[in-house]
Amino acid sequence: MKYRQLTKEQFESLHEDFARFLATQSIDVKEWNQIKAEKPKVAEDEMNVFSDVVWDDVLTKTSYVEHFSKISVNLFKCDTEEIHRIAIKINWDINLLEQKGFEWLMQNPMDDSVDIFKGTKPYNSERNPEIFDLIEKGSSISKGEIFEYFNRLIS
Structure with missing residues (x-):
């Protein structure tokens, strides 16, 4: 298996x-x-193959990923050959996980x-598994507005 099996809830939402x-395998x-x-x-094997197909599709369409913690933010732009990262660290007691801290x-x-x-670096191996790893470590897929905002500020 390339990724991980979808959760029960994910399977239920993708039942069709x-x-x-x-059906493509002639199984009714x-x-x-x-x-x-x-x-x-x-x-189990069929569910694993389907999970990999779904994850590959989602990850191929993913362009931005972000991870917030109490005092730091990691923003990623996932291009075809390389990944761009903007790392932000706050040096005082703030909580970026709360609306007030984020707005500040x-x-x-x-x-x-x-x-x-x-920074920018090429992928170590394959693009999609590296993005999947970021998601498994707590990152979320995003539309990229925050990445692009900071990218404009520091360019």
Whole structure:
């Protein structure tokens, strides 16, 4: 398996897509129920393959990822060949996970207590697994507004 199996909730929200996926392998509902009952390993394998297909699709479409902690922000722009990072660290007691702290940062990005670093590097291996790793470590897919805001400020 390339990524991880989708959660039960994710499978439920994608049940029609999963049914189409099974149909491409000539597996109907009756046969799927039989496979689940009699060959749980085969059912698990099918769910894993479907999960990888879904994750690959989502990750291929992902352009921005961000991770917030109490006093830092990591913003990523995921291009085809390389990943760009803007790291922001606040040097005083603030909580960026709260609205008040986030708003302070957005209104005071050039304050002396704000350190901003920017870097770019090629992917170590494949693009999608590296983005997946960031998500598994707590990052969220974003639209990129915050990345682009800070990128304009420091360029």
